[in-house]
Amino acid sequence: MNPRQSPASPATRAEMAARFVGRDITSMRDFTTDELLFVLDLSEEFEGSDEPRLKGKILANLFFEPSTRTRLSFHSAMARLGGQVIGFADANVSSVSKGESLSDTIRMVENYCDAIVIRHKFEGAARLAAESTHLPVINAGDGANQHPTQTLLDLYTIRRIHGAFEGLRVAFLGDLRYSRTVHSLIESLARFNTELVCVSPPQLRLPGDILDDLFERGVRVREEFNPTILPQDVDILYTTRIQKERFPDPVDYEKVKNAYQLDRKALSIYPSRVTVMHPLPRVNEISPDLDDYEGAAYFQQAKNGVTVRKTLLSLVLGVV
Amino acid sequence: MNPRQSPASPATRAEMAARFVGRDITSMRDFTTDELLFVLDLSEEFEGSDEPRLKGKILANLFFEPSTRTRLSFHSAMARLGGQVIGFADANVSSVSKGESLSDTIRMVENYCDAIVIRHKFEGAARLAAESTHLPVINAGDGANQHPTQTLLDLYTIRRIHGAFEGLRVAFLGDLRYSRTVHSLIESLARFNTELVCVSPPQLRLPGDILDDLFERGVRVREEFNPTILPQDVDILYTTRIQKERFPDPVDYEKVKNAYQLDRKALSIYPSRVTVMHPLPRVNEISPDLDDYEGAAYFQQAKNGVTVRKTLLSLVLGVV
Amino acid sequence: MNPRQSPASPATRAEMAARFVGRDITSMRDFTTDELLFVLDLSEEFEGSDEPRLKGKILANLFFEPSTRTRLSFHSAMARLGGQVIGFADANVSSVSKGESLSDTIRMVENYCDAIVIRHKFEGAARLAAESTHLPVINAGDGANQHPTQTLLDLYTIRRIHGAFEGLRVAFLGDLRYSRTVHSLIESLARFNTELVCVSPPQLRLPGDILDDLFERGVRVREEFNPTILPQDVDILYTTRIQKERFPDPVDYEKVKNAYQLDRKALSIYPSRVTVMHPLPRVNEISPDLDDYEGAAYFQQAKNGVTVRKTLLSLVLGVV
Numbered sequence: 001m002n003p004r005q006s007p008a009s010p011a012t013r014a015e016m017a018a019r020f021v022g023r024d025i026t027s028m029r030d031f032t033t034d035e036l037l038f039v040l041d042l043s044e045e046f047e048g049s050d051e052p053r054l055k056g057k058i059l060a061n062l063f064f065e066p067s068t069r070t071r072l073s074f075h076s077a078m079a080r081l082g083g084q085v086i087g088f089a090d091a092n093v094s095s096v097s098k099g100e101s102l103s104d105t106i107r108m109v110e111n112y113c114d115a116i117v118i119r120h121k122f123e124g125a126a127r128l129a130a131e132s133t134h135l136p137v138i139n140a141g142d143g144a145n146q147h148p149t150q151t152l153l154d155l156y157t158i159r160r161i162h163g164a165f166e167g168l169r170v171a172f173l174g175d176l177r178y179s180r181t182v183h184s185l186i187e188s189l190a191r192f193n194t195e196l197v198c199v200s201p202p203q204l205r206l207p208g209d210i211l212d213d214l215f216e217r218g219v220r221v222r223e224e225f226n227p228t229i230l231p232q233d234v235d236i237l238y239t240t241r242i243q244k245e246r247f248p249d250p251v252d253y254e255k256v257k258n259a260y261q262l263d264r265k266a267l268s269i270y271p272s273r274v275t276v277m278h279p280l281p282r283v284n285e286i287s288p289d290l291d292d293y294e295g296a297a298y299f300q301q302a303k304n305g306v307t308v309r310k311t312l313l314s315l316v317l318g319v320v
Numbered sequence: 321m322n323p324r325q326s327p328a329s330p331a332t333r334a335e336m337a338a339r340f341v342g343r344d345i346t347s348m349r350d351f352t353t354d355e356l357l358f359v360l361d362l363s364e365e366f367e368g369s370d371e372p373r374l375k376g377k378i379l380a381n382l383f384f385e386p387s388t389r390t391r392l393s394f395h396s397a398m399a400r401l402g403g404q405v406i407g408f409a410d411a412n413v414s415s416v417s418k419g420e421s422l423s424d425t426i427r428m429v430e431n432y433c434d435a436i437v438i439r440h441k442f443e444g445a446a447r448l449a450a451e452s453t454h455l456p457v458i459n460a461g462d463g464a465n466q467h468p469t470q471t472l473l474d475l476y477t478i479r480r481i482h483g484a485f486e487g488l489r490v491a492f493l494g495d496l497r498y499s500r501t502v503h504s505l506i507e508s509l510a511r512f513n514t515e516l517v518c519v520s521p522p523q524l525r526l527p528g529d530i531l532d533d534l535f536e537r538g539v540r541v542r543e544e545f546n547p548t549i550l551p552q553d554v555d556i557l558y559t560t561r562i563q564k565e566r567f568p569d570p571v572d573y574e575k576v577k578n579a580y581q582l583d584r585k586a587l588s589i590y591p592s593r594v595t596v597m598h599p600l601p602r603v604n605e606i607s608p609d610l611d612d613y614e615g616a617a618y619f620q621q622a623k624n625g626v627t628v629r630k631t632l633l634s635l636v637l638g639v640v
Numbered sequence: 641m642n643p644r645q646s647p648a649s650p651a652t653r654a655e656m657a658a659r660f661v662g663r664d665i666t667s668m669r670d671f672t673t674d675e676l677l678f679v680l681d682l683s684e685e686f687e688g689s690d691e692p693r694l695k696g697k698i699l700a701n702l703f704f705e706p707s708t709r710t711r712l713s714f715h716s717a718m719a720r721l722g723g724q725v726i727g728f729a730d731a732n733v734s735s736v737s738k739g740e741s742l743s744d745t746i747r748m749v750e751n752y753c754d755a756i757v758i759r760h761k762f763e764g765a766a767r768l769a770a771e772s773t774h775l776p777v778i779n780a781g782d783g784a785n786q787h788p789t790q791t792l793l794d795l796y797t798i799r800r801i802h803g804a805f806e807g808l809r810v811a812f813l814g815d816l817r818y819s820r821t822v823h824s825l826i827e828s829l830a831r832f833n834t835e836l837v838c839v840s841p842p843q844l845r846l847p848g849d850i851l852d853d854l855f856e857r858g859v860r861v862r863e864e865f866n867p868t869i870l871p872q873d874v875d876i877l878y879t880t881r882i883q884k885e886r887f888p889d890p891v892d893y894e895k896v897k898n899a900y901q902l903d904r905k906a907l908s909i910y911p912s913r914v915t916v917m918h919p920l921p922r923v924n925e926i927s928p929d930l931d932d933y934e935g936a937a938y939f940q941q942a943k944n945g946v947t948v949r950k951t952l953l954s955l956v957l958g959v960v
Contacts, residue, residue, distance in 0.1 A: 050696065076751075084399040100602070105388070109392065111626060112622075378719050380712070419923050424921060424922065428708075428709055431713075431945070
């Protein structure tokens with residue numbers, strides 16, 4: 001479905017919006033494909049129009065683990081729409097240091113705000129938070145588990161550039177084993193008629209259960225373990241950082257650490273522009289000489305992050 | 321006096337409000353009983369009505385010692401009324417790390433804001449801050465000394481639930497020696513015709529000077545040192561945490577640490593609902609199985625904290 | 641030129657304001673003398689009038705190094721004009737801890753805001769930030785290099801008190817070698833017909849290149865190394881802290897550490913009021929007994945900091 005060719009009717013729109021009021025956004029798995037496309041459509045509609053829809057609303061930005069990017073992006077989204085933000089950037093200044101349970105912290109904070117964004121190092125923390133309050137809770141990353149707004153901004157970026165998901169060939173490079181960003185995006189892209197190429201060192205290949213699931217669903221997916229050549233015939237290169245701490249033997253890390261570096265020269269094999277994405281922060285996975293390459297989309301991703309977060313906050317707070 | 325039966329006349333109201341303009345709120349001892357009741361009455365009136373009364377006003381939230389609960393509560397109160405908040409959550413990011421005196425910090429900050437909230441580990445810090453500026457200063461806790469907004473929210477919670485203070489029987493459980501929350505609330509409740517039961521290990525009984533003062537004023541108060549039975553015939557159980565570091569001998573701590581844990585079973589001795597209060601955060605003083613007990617008031621206390629702080633900020637900023 | 645005697649014509653005013661739209665404020669050296677005076681004139685005009693000119697605008701306050709004073713001053717300036725502020729107070733909660741380059745951080749943050757204020761321990765950080773984004777960047781201190789808003793507030797304070805710069809005799813006391821505040825203010829004052837007296841221990845005299853530059857430009861400047869007597873016939877004493885870590889030999893530090901302490905007694909040598917300035921925080925350079933001396937201007941400096949920052953933010957955001 002190309003949403004621009006078949007826009008939702010006004011009735012459907014109100015109905016879809018109603019489904020999001022007060023809702024928790026803890027995992028991409030909670031989204032039907034219709035809902036996912038609705039969020040993207042609405043984000044396109046809202047992009048660049050900043051009415052003070054959220055005036056009088058308060059967001060609690062609870063970052064039990066630091067993350068400037070995501071925290072400031074939510075703060076900006078709220079501020080752009082006239083809302084206010086309370087919270088903390090660091091668990092050390094929070095009452096968790098006094099031994100308070102997460103559930104108690106959430107039940108305290110729910111008295112101070114209208115919606116909660118939570119970042120926490122433990123998997124499942126966002127769902128636990130959601131169960132502790134009647135307010136909408138948005139997961140801004142819980143350990144290696146989920147980070148749904150990252151996936152939505154990735155999807156939004158892809159559709160903004162390529163118009164639709166159908167028929168796209170997307171290569172994922174680097175650490176495909178531990179990257180929650182990759183797992184979640186793959187799961188979402190697999191809902192559409194896309195072709196996936198997984199390029200990684202053998203130690204960091206996509207987990208078996210995710211691969212099995214893709215095969216079962218008939219998704220076109222292939223793996224490549226040769227780091228010296230980039231896959232041919234792809235529309236998008238989505239690259240991630242390989243973290244040293246994933247390797248028990250440092251020698252193994254040294255062998256692969258620079259294997260998936262992208263630069264102008266590496267991309268010269270492609271006859272036409274390829275889209276380059278990265279969740280950021282990057283260290284050396286993408287050379288600065290690509291920053292003005294017309295396919296470079298990684299800073300656009302950051303911009304789109306504010307857009308989709310504005311949409312989600314408006315939806316769960318019921319002001320669409 | 322039941323304030324709902326004898327509401328203040330408009331003239332009196334304006335007169336009372338005028339007393340608070342620009343005023344420092346450093347200790348409950350500064351409040352006359354009339355003033356205390358006025359704040360509670362006004363809080364009831366303001367509860368749930370969030371006009372942007374504080375638009376254009378700036379609060380400096382100066383937390384030299386971390387406290388998520390109190391800091392976010394003040395931030396929320398200000399934001400709910402349309403005001404803005406500047407400040408810090410932690411002395412490490414403040415200029416005190418450069419050796420600046422508290423007085424100088426306050427005289428700097430007074431140029432940036434309209435009111436100051438201060439939390440500091442040293443007793444008397446709030447009063448020193450108040451003496452350093454012509455702006456209103458609200459004490460958000462200075463060491464073991466005072467935390468007047470905690471007392472006001474406790475009083476507000478009690479009156480919301482029980483209608484009036486007169487005739488109430490209130491039991492305090494746990495650490496009655498070091499808890500500023502308990503000392504301040506007892507002093508305030510003693511102004512009304514209440515009956516107080518102090519239940520603690522002998523090492524943590526209420527300080528002698530407070531007891532002497534209560535006896536002199538003819539307040540009905542009794543002590544109990546047997547931790548295994550809860551007091552009969554009470555309306556409210558106000559419990560606090562017993563902190564390990566208060567005991568020179570760890571063996572003594574082990575003996576009493578779980579003595580005052582409240583749960584459903586413990587409360588089954590009461591024929592009718594009893595109100596359970598706690599300043600939070602709790603560790604294991606109150607079992608989660610009490611969270612949906614209809615007398616559980618501890619999360620309501622957090623909610624009421626925002627309400628009384630909205631009232632106080634409005635009063636000292638002169639916009640009532 | 642006394643700007644009050646020859647106010648800019650409306651046409652000139654619009655023209656001058658246009659020069660600042662979207663502009664980076666990284667160094668005082670970027671200001672022409674006309675521009676400098678324009679900022680001071682506009683600050684006088686704006687002082688005390690807080691229209692919500694910056695409503696809907698977002699400032700990113702990026703403090704890679706803590707500074708309560710400057711951070712809260714910018715936050716207050718933005719809030720006074722109806723704008724919002726995002727950011728961090730401390731590099732530890734930022735993605736620099738993940739190894740991200742400053743340039744990448746800025747290119748991320750530019751998607752979240754309309755202007756950026758940066759404080760960083762490395763010289764040149766502000767200029768690098770400015771080169772990384774099309775948004776206006778204001779330097780809030782980069783190492784020992786520049787802190788232009790401090791210089792502007794110092795100049796504003798001097799002109800508010802003395803009416804004009806011409807003919808003023810200004811003495812600088814203390815650490816003239818390492819103080820960026822002193823270097824920058826001297827450079828600016830030298831543009832006008834002022835007379836400068838540099839009083840310091842020999843180890844901390846003004847750097848030779850700055851002195852050479854002043855002599856070349858024909859500025860009247862003299863040095864004094866006797867710490868026991870204050871210079872005669874001056875209008876302003878601008879004093880700074882002498883930091884222990886500047887002295888390889890602690891004995892040398894001990895000799896001079898208290899040499900330039902100002903108090904009532906020290907100032908009694910002046911027949912009439914002298915203006916006492918300090919960038920704050922002070923430790924013991926100025927005795928508290930001077931705080932109510934009518935020439936004490938150091939807390940007024942903090943107040944004027946908000947004023948000039950309001951002006952600069954309005955200018956670079958194009959809402960004058």
